[in-house]
Amino acid sequence: MSPLSPLTATGIGSVPFLDADAATAAILEYLPEAPFWPQMVRLGFPEEMVAQAARGLPGLKIDLEGQTVGLDPLLPREEALAQLYEEVWAGDLAPFALDPTEAQGFFSLLRHCESGKCQAQVLKGQVSGPVTFAGMVKDLEGKAILYDRELTQAVCQGLALKAAWQAQKFRNLGKEAVIFLDEPYLTGFGSAYLPISKAEVGEILTQTLDAVRVPGPVTLGVHCCGNTDWSLLLEAPLDILSFDSYGYFDSLRLYDKALRSFLARGGWLAWGLVPTSEDLDGETADRLWSRFQGQVQQLAQQGPPLKEILTQSLLTPACGMGYLPPVAATRVLALVADLSARGRGWLAAL
Numbered sequence: 001m002s003p004l005s006p007l008t009a010t011g012i013g014s015v016p017f018l019d020a021d022a023a024t025a026a027i028l029e030y031l032p033e034a035p036f037w038p039q040m041v042r043l044g045f046p047e048e049m050v051a052q053a054a055r056g057l058p059g060l061k062i063d064l065e066g067q068t069v070g071l072d073p074l075l076p077r078e079e080a081l082a083q084l085y086e087e088v089w090a091g092d093l094a095p096f097a098l099d100p101t102e103a104q105g106f107f108s109l110l111r112h113c114e115s116g117k118c119q120a121q122v123l124k125g126q127v128s129g130p131v132t133f134a135g136m137v138k139d140l141e142g143k144a145i146l147y148d149r150e151l152t153q154a155v156c157q158g159l160a161l162k163a164a165w166q167a168q169k170f171r172n173l174g175k176e177a178v179i180f181l182d183e184p185y186l187t188g189f190g191s192a193y194l195p196i197s198k199a200e201v202g203e204i205l206t207q208t209l210d211a212v213r214v215p216g217p218v219t220l221g222v223h224c225c226g227n228t229d230w231s232l233l234l235e236a237p238l239d240i241l242s243f244d245s246y247g248y249f250d251s252l253r254l255y256d257k258a259l260r261s262f263l264a265r266g267g268w269l270a271w272g273l274v275p276t277s278e279d280l281d282g283e284t285a286d287r288l289w290s291r292f293q294g295q296v297q298q299l300a301q302q303g304p305p306l307k308e309i310l311t312q313s314l315l316t317p318a319c320g321m322g323y324l325p326p327v328a329a330t331r332v333l334a335l336v337a338d339l340s341a342r343g344r345g346w347l348a349a350l
Contacts, residue, residue, distance in 0.1 A: 002239070002268065003122050003176035003219060006311045006347055009340035010034040010270070012223055012242070013049070013126045013182060014041045014322025016329050020104035024112050028120075030333035034178065034314075036124040038105035041322035046102040049182060050136050053128035056096045057158040058083040060137065070138040071145070081154055088157050093168055093215060096161040106166070113173045122176045125166040129183035129222060130156045130208045131201060135194065136185070146196065156204060160211030167218040179212065180221040180242055181205075186233075187226030198232060205236045221270060225319035227251045234258040234267070242270035244318040246279070246288075249295045256302045263304050263312055271295075272318035274335045280328060285338045292339060293346070310347045315340045 009031045015038040017023035023038040040047045045067045054060045054069045059080025061072040072080070087095045100107045106125070112118045134146035134155050145151040159181075167177035188194040189201065209220050221240030222233050227248050233241050235258060243252055252259065263269075273292050275283060296313075300306040315336055321329040 002266070004178070004268065004314060005033065007313055007315060007340050007343035008034045008122070009315045009336045010124045010178070011036040011038075011333070011336070012180070012225075012272075012317055012320045014039040014320030015105070016042055016322055016324050016326050018042055020108040021111075023105060024108040025117075026330060026333060027109075028112060028118055030337040032118075033120055034122040034124050035109065035118060035120055036126065037103075037109040039126070039320070039322065040104050041320075043104065047104070049128045050133055052098070052102055053133055053159060053162060054137070055099055055102060056162065057155065058087075059154075068138065069136070071140050071151075073140055077151075081150070084154050084158060088161065091215070093161055093165040096158065096165045098162070098166070110169065110173070113175065120175065122178055123170040123173070124178040124180065125163070125170065126180045126182055126223070127159055127163045127166070129181035129185070130159050130204050131194075132183050132185035133159060134204075152204060153207065156208040157211055160208045161215075163212045163220075164215045164218070167212070168216060171216055176219070177217070178219045178221065178240070180223045180240070181208065182223045184225055186224045186228040189228050189232065198229065201232055202236060205232070205238075209237050221268075223270070223319075225272070230255040231258045234262040238267070240268040240270050240314065242272065242314075242316060244272040245295060246272060246275045246291070246318045249298075253298060253302065259299075260303050263308060266312070268312045268314060269309070270314040270316050272316050273339055274317045274332050276317050276319045276321050276324055276332060280324070280332065283335075285335055285342075288335060289339055289342050292343070307347070307350050310343065310350070313343070315343060 015023050027035045045051050050069050051062050059075050098106050134152045135144050137145050139145050163179045170177040219239045221242050222238050223242035225244045230252050317332050
């Protein structure tokens, strides 16, 4: 049974604020039922998605000056892999912990919970997805490690344990854990930018998702903020598909058979209703609400009952808010909260 309530509002990850405690307070104000920890990307490269996920993964080097993550030329490959798998087999999550200097928002959310300022029963975290991470991390020849099966498998294990560590910290607070794997790289699937097969992508995602669940219960989602082959995700063992419904609902709707099967097995849709691009300037709560109603009704015409769709839906921004002006990001949070309240009213009236 899902720990989530229908039409709960949550967020994706990045925010444009400079003070982690102020960012967390704003998230708790607008998204009190399932707050997410803010990725403070404006504080520097270590807070960005790939660099943040790289910490604790043996054999990787974070180049702050070049703002890249790659293989460490000083650590032999065999030694790095042996070190990683020793830690995996030991079952100790501590080596895969986030660091307070590189994930200030995570520790801010923990402090708010410990002090009683967060009454939510569900906390939402996030980590770079394995396809995106392996696609952006380069080997010593400058080639993405995604094309190296051995290294990619190791990355799957490491990222899974970083996600599991977050979930364990949430459970230690008596909270239910929801963790999203962020996979923007999947928008390139089927193009020259991502020339790996559907079967390979499915294997990478499945291996990672399965490994996250080993240390304890967790609800898992995958977020993709662009267009992709949605069957890749709908057929994967995830609980929540997080998508940019503002920009890409029509492409998702094409996968009606896979979508019906996903909902029938209890999968949830996290609708990215509120744009985090320049489109935000021209939108209002009323316009976005009308858009959401129309999309849900179109989906219901394809088979899933309207009430089932709403009951298995969450509401979010379309993507991270890290590069919006702070005032605009606050407006996004307020809009998501408003739409969540409207959605619950709609569901209650059915």
